[in-house]
Amino acid sequence: xxxRNYSADFKLQxxxxxxxxxxxxxxxxxxxxxxxxxxxxxRQYKANHEVTASRGKPNQMTKEEQQKIMQEYxxxxxxxxxxxxxxxxxxxxxxxxxxxxxxxxxxxxxxxK
Numbered sequence: 001x002x003x004r005n006y007s008a009d010f011k012l013q014x015x016x017x018x019x020x021x022x023x024x025x026x027x028x029x030x031x032x033x034x035x036x037x038x039x040x041x042x043r044q045y046k047a048n049h050e051v052t053a054s055r056g057k058p059n060q061m062t063k064e065e066q067q068k069i070m071q072e073y074x075x076x077x078x079x080x081x082x083x084x085x086x087x088x089x090x091x092x093x094x095x096x097x098x099x100x101x102x103x104x105x106x107x108x109x110x111x112x113k
Contacts, residue, residue: 011041011051018042 018027018038028035045051 008051012045014038015041015045015051 014027014031014033015038018024019042021027024035024038024042027033028038041051
C-alpha cells in the first residue's frame, strides 16, 4: 500500500467538514481516509489553527511567492493563447492545401486522407 500525500487545502476542507458534522467516521468514509488520521488532523487544527501539508510544509505563502506565481500564470496563459492561434492557422493552412490538391489531382482523392 502506498502512502498518499494530501494538500493542506484538502486537509483544511475535511477538517472543517468534521467540525460542521461532528462525526469523524462518516467524513473519513466519505473521503476514504483513516479515521485516526482525520482525528489527528482535527487535533492539529484545534491546537494551531492550521493544518500542514503531508510533506510538512506550512499552508502559508508569502506575498512575493503569490505574485511570482501569478506572473508566471499570466505569462503561460498568454503563451498558450498564442500557441492556440498558431495551431488554428496551421490547421486552416493544411485544410486549404488539401483542398487544392484534391481539386488539381482528383485521382489522389482515393489514396489520401
